[in-house]
Amino acid sequence: MKPFLKALAPIAIGFALFAQPAKAETPPNMLVVGFSMNNILTLDPAAITGKETVQVLTNIYDNLVSLDAVTRSQVNPQIAESWTVSADNTAITFKLRTGATFASGNPVTSADVVWSLKRLMKLNLAQASFLKTHGFSAANADASFTAPDGHTVVITLPKKVDPQIIIQTLGIVGPGSILDSKAVQEHDKGGDMGTAWLTTNSAGSGPFMLGQWQSNERVTLEQNPKYWGEKPAMRRIMMRHLAESQSQRLMLEKGDIDIAYSMSAADLKALEANKDVTVQTNGGSGFYYLAVSMKDEKFQNPKVREALRYLIDYQGLNDSVLPYFGKLRDRPIPNGIFGALPDAGYRLDVAKAKALLAEAGYPDGFSTTLRAISDVPFMNAATAIQATLAQGGIKAEIITGSGDQIYGAMRERKYELLVGRGGGGQLPHPDSNLRAIVYNPDNADQAKLTNFQGWRTSFYDEKINRMIDEALVETDKDKQVREYQDIQTYYEQMVPAIQPFSEVVDSVAYSADIKGLQLNPSWSTQLRTVTKER
Incomplete structure (x- = not known):
């Protein structure tokens, strides 16, 4: 090498290193998720099908109870603080927490819970099957779901069944989702009980509310300022449609997304060798x-x-x-x-x-x-x-x-x-x-x-x-x-x-600086617990 070229070499190398683009990084208060939106056809909890829609709506709607992500047999309080089963196993009484409100500011009352359950049975859409199996129907909905007062819900079983399976069912996104009855009824069209409006809008009391849904492109969730629970660390969640596993892997490695839900085994295996990525596997459904x-x-x-x-x-x-x-x-x-x-x-x-x-x-x-x-x-x-x-x-x-x-x-x-x-x-x-x-x-x-x-x-x-x-x-x-x-x-x-x-089993890959993510076997993985250590 000529002397002057030899002298310039370290400078050139240093410039090249300096010129290399740094790894991208998502905003500290926004979570970017990659997943497939192919099966998301509606955001109405009564009509949804498939786990991808559940992954969205679990962050928007509350239930009376929630199913524990780790201990599969455990049922946790959510809008209901407590519940009791009658001695003869024919009725379940739920006591609601006080102070919970919907994103609209309307209080969450027992009337909203009862209206949501009656709506589910009367519309008789996909999610009604969970309760229809156990004898609930549009015909007996008025007798099955009652509200003795503003914070008490009584569910009377229409036929003999293990009450625990009904309690568990009410922890599933869809049949157990609680809707803001006032907000939904304001958008009733021709007696559809808000079905058309709820296809692209939300009326929940969860930690986030629907910002925007662009079919097969993205779903944006905004932090719900009226949320009754602990404030989420993330101000916004952007869920991007990335149907190809390799696209999710590359974007996760580059830092363009934080969480990748829909990945192939080969890409997950490759990511396990990456110190900047965590792969979590948990029981599924x-x-x-x-x-x-x-x-x-x-x-x-x-x-x-x-x-x-x-x-x-x-x-x-x-x-x-x-x-x-x-x-x-x-x-x-x-x-x-x-x-x-x-x-x-x-x-x-x-x-x-x-x-x-x-x-x-x-x-x-x-x-x-x-x-x-x-x-x-x-x-x-x-x-x-x-x-x-x-x-x-x-x-x-x-x-x-x-x-x-x-x-x-x-x-x-x-x-x-x-x-x-x-x-x-x-x-x-x-x-x-x-x-x-x-x-x-x-x-x-x-x-x-x-x-x-x-x-x-x-x-x-x-x-x-x-x-x-x-x-x-x-x-x-x-x-x-x-x-x-x-x-x-x-x-x-x-x-x-x-x-x-x-x-x-379900597997997810995410940036190693993401904390508090726990896959839920019922697909209802909560993103309100997620933080970024940056």
Whole structure:
């Protein structure tokens, strides 16, 4: 190197280092979240579907109670300071806290709670199913929900049921969300009880209120100055639509976002090596499963269904496809819920599967279709299952599409095989899983019981319906546990239409200087507790 170039080299290097852009940083009082908005169609708590909308609304609306993020069986006070169950288990009385107001400034009263619950049942939209399952209806709403005074709510159970599951249901965003009845009724259009207005507006008492929603772009939440609880550290939350995991990863690494909700296992694994990022994994809701349609003659044969049970590589799927998304589980009740039995221990056993197929009259296997959402991790799981089915002689053509297309086919009962996710679980109660995954009170096509995955699969078993109903109303807790264990044993013996291979876990990546974030299994992760140490 020439002398004058050698002398300039340190200067050039120093200039290059100085010229490199510093890592971006979000404002200290604003939280920027990356997630997918593909399934956000409305912000009306009575009509929502999918966890992404819950992730938004949990920061806007309060419930009577909340479900604990860590201790799954624990129910915490929220708008209700306390509650009692009558001696005969037919009524629940809630006492409301004083001084709570909605974002409008209107006080939160028992009349608002009762109006919100009656509205839910009378509109009969998606979230009403949680209470309809237990006998609540538009017809009995006036008798079921009453307010003896401004701070007391009495819920009278329309049929015999475990009161604890009703209390837990009221902790779910949607059926338990409390609306500002005065504000909503001011925007009633033609008797719609504010449905059109609530699609893009909010009327809650939570720590934040809706600022703006731009479909498939962003949701902005503004701090609620009238919030009754401890003031959140964040003045604003911006939730950005970033459907691609790699986009979320790059923006998190650059400091353009603080939290990434929707990421692939590969990106999460890579981020675990980054000292500036924290990855948190916590129990989720529901299962990943392989479902058959009982409308297909082949799958009506229990030997065929049992063969499929042994053509799933449970350990391999969970080790290679589902890290950060699922944890091996082959029973219909997740670990940590009372009454859950240990795993049955199913494993990939091609020889056993082939023998069962031969007994069923399919010694050479058969051809079928396997549906899966085109998103992670469904496609990877479907591809892995396609490969193990082929080992047993079953040639499965994969059909992919959006959630509406794939689950739409399931809701219409027009499919053969399907890799899905579901099975309840938002409630920390075995009934939540069993009623979602196998219960089917009416198998007729015209029943349209689309919220029951048992109905979607066309699987009907009168005995298991009866066992689920009886276990729910059993008041002796030890006997109730034994009854739920008996249901799982019977589930194994009858080989139903849905075989779980993993229980859902949720994972989130966030900047290491973010503190106070705790994923909630019911999807209702609170952002009011989040701070930034900068």
